[in-house]
Every structure is written in C-alpha cells, then in structure tokens.
Amino acid sequence: MESSTSQSKKISNLDNVQPAAEKDLNFYLPLYRAIRDGDWEKAKRFFDDNPGAINATITDEKDTPLHLAVKRGQKINFLHKLVEEIPPKALELQDDSGSTALHVAAALGNTRAARLLVTKHQLLLYIRNNANYLPVHLAALHGKRETTFYLLVFTKDDEEANLFGDESGALLMRFAINARFYDVARYLLQRYPQQYMRLSMGQTSKGIEKNPTQEEEPGPLEDIAQDPSAFPSRTRFNIWQRFIYYCVPLKLENFSNYSDEEDMENTQVPGKNTYQIQSFKGNCIVSGCKKLRAIIWRVLDSLVPYIKHIHDTKLLHHQAVQLVKHMCNEAVRLDNTNSSLILKGSFLSAAKYGIDEIVQEILSVFPNAITFKDKGGHTALHLAIMYRHENVFNIINQQSGDYKEFLLQPFGDKKNNILHLAGKLAYQDRLDFVSTALLQVQRELQWYKEVEKFVLPRQREAKNKDEKTPLMVFIEEHSKMITHEEQWMKSMANSCTVVATLIGAVAFAAAITVPGGNNSGGDNAVGNNNNALVPAPAPAPVANNSTDEGLPIFRNEVAFIVFNVSNALALFSSLSTVVMFLAILISRYATIDFLYTLPNRLIIGLLALFLSVTSMIISFSATLYLVSGQKELILVPLAVLTCLPVTLFVFLQFPLLLNMIKATYVPTIFSSHKSNKKG
CATH class of the missing domain: 1.25.40.20 (Ankyrin repeat-containing domain)
Structure with missing residues (x-):
C-alpha cells in the first residue's frame, strides 16, 4: 500500500x-x-x-x-x-x-x-x-x-x-456538527481534544492571527446549543410518538477503530449497512430476548418508515447528549478563565432555546456558570423567564443557592427585576405552544405567580425607572391579549348556551312524551293506546288493575330505564351548562380571573355540555330501539350511529377540555420546582 x-x-x-x-x-x-x-x-x-x-x-x-x-x-x-x-x-x-x-x-x-x-x-x-x-x-x-x-x-x-492534528481536524469537527454527525464529532473530540479547545476559544493553528473585523464564530458547543431540535427536551411528540420513542431500541453506528461501551445500548452498525446484534452481559435467556426484540424492531423499521424516523430522532438525541457531556468534561479540564470562555456562550444559548440537557450538564460540571451574563446583562435565569422555558427555570431555581441574591439584582437601563421580566408578554412562538386563547393568559399568569414566589417580598412592588411595578407591566403588556380572550370566551359561551338550551328543550319534550305512550285503562292496554307508534311484538304484561292506568307501557323494559336515566341527565346537565355559561357572560373579566375562575367555569360548562350531548344521544337511541320493536338486528347499526357524533365531539372539543383541566388543576409547568430557601 x-x-x-x-x-x-x-x-x-x-x-x-x-x-x-x-x-x-x-x-x-x-x-x-x-x-x-x-x-x-x-x-x-x-x-x-x-x-x-x-x-x-x-x-x-x-x-x-x-x-x-x-x-x-x-x-x-x-x-x-x-x-x-x-x-x-x-x-x-x-x-x-x-x-x-x-x-x-x-x-x-x-x-x-x-x-x-x-x-x-x-x-x-x-x-x-x-x-x-x-x-x-x-x-x-x-x-x-x-x-x-x-x-x-x-x-x-x-x-x-x-x-487531523492540525486545523483540518477542527474544520472536520465543525462540518460534522453542522451536519448533525454528532457521533463523528465525538470520535474526533476523543482523538483530538486540542482541536476542540482551539475551535472553542476561537484560535487558529500555526499562530495565525484572526482578523479583528471578522465576526467571531461560535464554538462547537455553542453550535449545538443553537440546535434545539437535536435534544429530547425541545422535541414535541404526541402520545403515540412518545410511546414509540421510549420503546424503540437504538442501533448505534460505530467506527472500526472507535468503540464505547456506554454508546452501545442495543446494537451496532458495522462498516456496511447491516446490523449486527450485540447482546449485553447476562444469561442466555436475557440475551436471546434482547436479540429477538432488536430483530422485531429491525423488521418494523423496514416496514414502517415512520418508526424509522422516530428511531433516527432518538439516535440523534442520544448522540447529541453524549457529545455535550464529553465537551463539558473536556472544557473543565482547563483553568477557570478558559473554561468560562468555552462554556459561557453555550450555557446562555441553551437557556435561551430551552435546552435543559445542556443547562443541567454545564451546571453539574461548572456551577459558577449560573453567573454568566450576555451583552444585555441577562443571566440564564433572565433568559429562561423571557423565553418561557419552565424546565430551565426549574433547574436554575433548584441550584441557585448562594447565587440567589445575585440573580435577583435589578439589571438594565430601566432597572427591572425578574418579576418585571415575567410581566412582559412572551414571544409569539412560545404563546403558540398553547392550544387556546384562554390558556395563553392563564399560562402567562402562572409564570408571573411562580416568579413572584422566587423574588423577595419587597421586589413584588418594586418600581423600575418608568415608575411601574411588575403587575402594572403585566397588565399593560397583556391588555390586548386579555381583550381578545374576553371576546373569545363570550363568543364561546354564547354558542354553548344556545346548544345547551336546545338540548334541554328536547329532553323536556321527551320526558312528557314517553316512547310507546302510557296505559289508558281497559283490558288491552296496548290496543287502547292511541299514542303507540309501533306495537311491540311482545309487550310487557300489564296488570288489569286500575293502578297501572297512566303509566308508561314500556316501564318494565331495560331500554326504557336507559331512556329515563339518560333523558334526565341530558335535561339537568344542559341546564347546568346554561347556568355556567351565563356566569361566564356576566363575569367581570379581571386579569386575575383568567388564572382560575374563568377556566374553572369553562371546564365545568364544557363537561356539562359533553354530558348533556352524550345523554341526549343515548336517550334517542333507547327510544328508537323501543319503538322499532326491540329487534336485536337494530342494535349494531344503532350503536355505530350513536358513537359517531360522540366521537366527533370528543375529537373536536375534548382536547380543549383536557388541556384546560391539565393547566388548571394539574399545573405541570413548574411541577419539578422545589423551593430553594438558601440566600
């Protein structure tokens, strides 16, 4: 050769x-x-x-x-x-x-x-x-x-x-990171850590001086911190995608001269595109099960491209997290000044983009990173509040400790504190994460209340240079949004009130006009009933005494009991819906009402409306079954048709209802928050 x-x-x-x-x-x-x-x-x-x-x-x-x-x-x-x-x-x-x-x-x-x-x-x-x-x-x-x-x-x-020991290695590392080849970048980092340091500190090889007018390029770690979708915390999945994500095993590509046991979760890819199943240490049964599981997922990968896409996403996340850990460990081997130089930009970028994996990793190896500030004087805590990244806020809050007084200091020309930041309107891309207009104001209020717990009592009423308290800033910044939310809620309340009124009227009419009619006396109750639409083939036996007169003919049938119960539920729940939405219409719409009062009324109203619609459909189905002669053949198509409007209602309105319940009664935005009493 x-x-x-x-x-x-x-x-x-x-x-x-x-x-x-x-x-x-x-x-x-x-x-x-x-x-x-x-x-x-x-x-x-x-x-x-x-x-x-x-x-x-x-x-x-x-x-x-x-x-x-x-x-x-x-x-x-x-x-x-x-x-x-x-x-x-x-x-x-x-x-x-x-x-x-x-x-x-x-x-x-x-x-x-x-x-x-x-x-x-x-x-x-x-x-x-x-x-x-x-x-x-x-x-x-x-x-x-x-x-x-x-x-x-x-x-x-x-x-x-x-x-790759000179600038070529640094260049290849940058190209690999830009292309999201994080495993390649990690391989280069392990073999040529000095090139990573050179890139991170903006140095070039052979003592070549940089042009002072040239804009400084971000280091490799900062490049990764500006790519949020490469991390699990910034990737949105629905429930099925999340299930596949956590179940699918990783198949990690590997170089012939590069192996790392902690990288090999399940399988490896040799030089060619064939997967070689690598079992972990353990007995033969466990090894065989893992091989079978890997084979099954391999077949699914080839048959269902969507599963392969989710696997590739999980692999990308794994490689990015591993590369970040390795980069942070290399950075802290230097002195404090150089470590700060390498970690500062990436830490603040991660806080800005909400990549809590990077924030957590840097804080774990370099706790002093919590004091880093950008050119505007913003710390990572400020950026987390400005860009509404709750996980980053939680991490910094939990680890603030003796730095809390530093973090609470007023900053900028207007001498705002962090509660003033929480009072400012969130960026539109963060508001778009919320499904409805009502939840946008509620989420903003939850942020404000949570930051309010973090600051000192005197700072809650502190004024900035414009003589504005944090609450004044919040009301001023959110005034247009609150007006829009008020119009949205009134419009929805009007629509739901009309629907609930119609359901109540139908239910009341059905209650006084029972299916099959009532007994009118005589030996043949069914024959003497002029209101019976279709005589039942096997009518319930009716007693000949006078106590049965005026009672429903089908009163002893199971279907009639279902009709009675569902019709009563439809009537009462529709009336409850009307009452709740009337309460929404006459509400004062104060800012604080959007935190709990209005969402609570809307949740109860929507639940009652859903119950009334479902009950009305069940009541109608029971009536149709009774007047059709209680034929068993009608049950299947009747059940299918009954489920159709209920299913439509669930798909169109239930997500809104579930989101409001979750946001109001199970506030998960700050679920991992632990009060830090230090400082």
Whole structure:
C-alpha cells in the first residue's frame, strides 16, 4: 500500500494529458454526450480513437471524463469500466478547484463510486483541493453521512501523517456538527481534544492571527446549543410518538477503530449497512430476548418508515447528549478563565432555546456558570423567564443557592427585576405552544405567580425607572391579549348556551312524551293506546288493575330505564351548562380571573355540555330501539350511529377540555420546582 505521507501533492507530467488538453473542447462533445447518456460503447470507441482523451480536460471547469462521469451520477458499471481504463496515477487529476474525482464523489455522497476509487488508489484519500479540504471534509460539509463514515474509516491517520492534528481536524469537527454527525464529532473530540479547545476559544493553528473585523464564530458547543431540535427536551411528540420513542431500541453506528461501551445500548452498525446484534452481559435467556426484540424492531423499521424516523430522532438525541457531556468534561479540564470562555456562550444559548440537557450538564460540571451574563446583562435565569422555558427555570431555581441574591439584582437601563421580566408578554412562538386563547393568559399568569414566589417580598412592588411595578407591566403588556380572550370566551359561551338550551328543550319534550305512550285503562292496554307508534311484538304484561292506568307501557323494559336515566341527565346537565355559561357572560373579566375562575367555569360548562350531548344521544337511541320493536338486528347499526357524533365531539372539543383541566388543576409547568430557601 502506498504511504499516506505522500498526501497533498500536486500531479504533473502525466502521459498523454497535455496533447489532448490542447484540442478545442468541442472536439470532446461526442465523448461528453456518451458520458452523459451512460453509453460505454461510444465512450470506449472514442478512447480507442483518441488515447489521450481518457485523461483530458473536456469542460471549462477542467473536468476529466472521470470527473464528469461521477458528476453525472452514472451507474457503477460505467464507472467501473472507466476506472479500469485509467492508470492509478491519473486518478489524481484535479479540476480547476483542485478536486479529484474522489472529492466529487464525496461531495455528492456517491459512496459506491468512492469505494471504487479508493480500492484502486488509496492515496486519493489524502489529496487536498484548493481549499485545503480532504474528500472526507467535503462529504461532511455536504451532509453525506454514509460517505463520511466510509472515508473517515479508511483515511489512515497515523502519528506520522497527523491528518487531523492540525486545523483540518477542527474544520472536520465543525462540518460534522453542522451536519448533525454528532457521533463523528465525538470520535474526533476523543482523538483530538486540542482541536476542540482551539475551535472553542476561537484560535487558529500555526499562530495565525484572526482578523479583528471578522465576526467571531461560535464554538462547537455553542453550535449545538443553537440546535434545539437535536435534544429530547425541545422535541414535541404526541402520545403515540412518545410511546414509540421510549420503546424503540437504538442501533448505534460505530467506527472500526472507535468503540464505547456506554454508546452501545442495543446494537451496532458495522462498516456496511447491516446490523449486527450485540447482546449485553447476562444469561442466555436475557440475551436471546434482547436479540429477538432488536430483530422485531429491525423488521418494523423496514416496514414502517415512520418508526424509522422516530428511531433516527432518538439516535440523534442520544448522540447529541453524549457529545455535550464529553465537551463539558473536556472544557473543565482547563483553568477557570478558559473554561468560562468555552462554556459561557453555550450555557446562555441553551437557556435561551430551552435546552435543559445542556443547562443541567454545564451546571453539574461548572456551577459558577449560573453567573454568566450576555451583552444585555441577562443571566440564564433572565433568559429562561423571557423565553418561557419552565424546565430551565426549574433547574436554575433548584441550584441557585448562594447565587440567589445575585440573580435577583435589578439589571438594565430601566432597572427591572425578574418579576418585571415575567410581566412582559412572551414571544409569539412560545404563546403558540398553547392550544387556546384562554390558556395563553392563564399560562402567562402562572409564570408571573411562580416568579413572584422566587423574588423577595419587597421586589413584588418594586418600581423600575418608568415608575411601574411588575403587575402594572403585566397588565399593560397583556391588555390586548386579555381583550381578545374576553371576546373569545363570550363568543364561546354564547354558542354553548344556545346548544345547551336546545338540548334541554328536547329532553323536556321527551320526558312528557314517553316512547310507546302510557296505559289508558281497559283490558288491552296496548290496543287502547292511541299514542303507540309501533306495537311491540311482545309487550310487557300489564296488570288489569286500575293502578297501572297512566303509566308508561314500556316501564318494565331495560331500554326504557336507559331512556329515563339518560333523558334526565341530558335535561339537568344542559341546564347546568346554561347556568355556567351565563356566569361566564356576566363575569367581570379581571386579569386575575383568567388564572382560575374563568377556566374553572369553562371546564365545568364544557363537561356539562359533553354530558348533556352524550345523554341526549343515548336517550334517542333507547327510544328508537323501543319503538322499532326491540329487534336485536337494530342494535349494531344503532350503536355505530350513536358513537359517531360522540366521537366527533370528543375529537373536536375534548382536547380543549383536557388541556384546560391539565393547566388548571394539574399545573405541570413548574411541577419539578422545589423551593430553594438558601440566600
């Protein structure tokens, strides 16, 4: 094998290249068309007629036929035949950007073409283009994961070559992080921690000074802290997605020279795209169960793309969290000044974007991070309140300790305290997380009340430079929202009142006009009843004494009892609905009412309305069953039709109801909050 130390050198004096290159580019149009069409027979005839053409530059960009074939994405058979015709040294030919055919394959993510080229001439891995990029750099830069893996595994980085020991390693790490190849970045971090430090502190290699006018780039950890969707805390799942997320096992990709037992939760991916099940230590039964579980999920992955998407999301989260832990551990090995320099930007960015995994990890290894401030004088606690990230607020609150007095200090030109921040209107993207207008004001009030518990009593009425207390700021900032919420609630109350009134009227009418009618006396009660719509085939036996006169004919039937109970529930619950929504209509709509009073009334009203609608439908179904002769064949279609409006109501209105119940009676925003009495 040719030594990797001969990397980065330019190619010259190749046989037959110069004479062919001197010809006009139009001369090569037949060859160009043959490559474009993937016609090897025509291309081979052109090469036979013009021996130098196989190494010639045939485009304005100085592409050789091999460059062009890779760019056009030709099938591997065409490339294989073309590569067989080219001498190994000629594979090193470069276009006007200094890129070899392997650079092109790497940028396009053509792993098969890359494998074909590397197999014939491994020195292609070490040739740099005009931008000083290796092929693996371009693969990572363009987000080609499979190709990056392949090239990184086969790029031999021994101590003599030291490919990634200089700025190349730092550059590759940045490209990998930008492409979300966090496992690649972690591999580089473990092998070249000095490059991570250099990137994090804004240094360049070989003592090159930075341009003072150049905007400072964020470090690798700060890059990750600005990517919220790479972490579980900032990824939203519905109930089914969450269930799959927690059940699906990880299949972790691995380098041939890179293994970490804590990374291997269930399985690994070797160099090829086949999964090799790795069992944990344990007995054979446990090992067999884990293998079976992994096989089942592997089949589901292939059959259900949605499950694969959730698995890939979980894998991304796992890799991001592991990389953050490793970066934080490397950072705290330095002195306090450099550790602060590396962690400050990422800690404040994580607080701003609500990535509590990063906030928790940095505080665990560097507690003094709680005092970091941005250019506006905001600490992480301020950012958590401004951007309404409850988990970050909880973490900082729990670990504030002796820093609490520092965190409570007024800041900025207006001398606001943190309660003034809670009084300001949240950013729209945070308000959009709440499903209804009512819950937006309620959530804002919950934030205000929670921060109010955190501050000192004297700060609750403290005025800023505008002579405004926190409550005045809250009312002023939320006045338009409160007006909008008031209109929304009145509109909903009016609509629900109309529906409840109609249900009550129908239920009352049904109560005085029972199905089947009443006994009117005589020996044949059924025959003497003029109100009976359809005579029952087997009517309930009616006593001949005078005590039965005026009683419902079907009073002894189970269906009639169901009718009676459901109709009564429909009437009473509809009247309760009317009362509750009338109470909403005449409410004073004070700001504090949106915290509990109004949501409580709306919850009771919606529950009563749901009960009245359901009861009315059941009552109607029981009536239909009775007057249809109590035939069993009618039960199935009747049950299906009964469930239809109930199901629609559940899907359209029940989510609103559940969200309000959760927000009002089970306030989970600050569920992990523990009062910290220090300071």
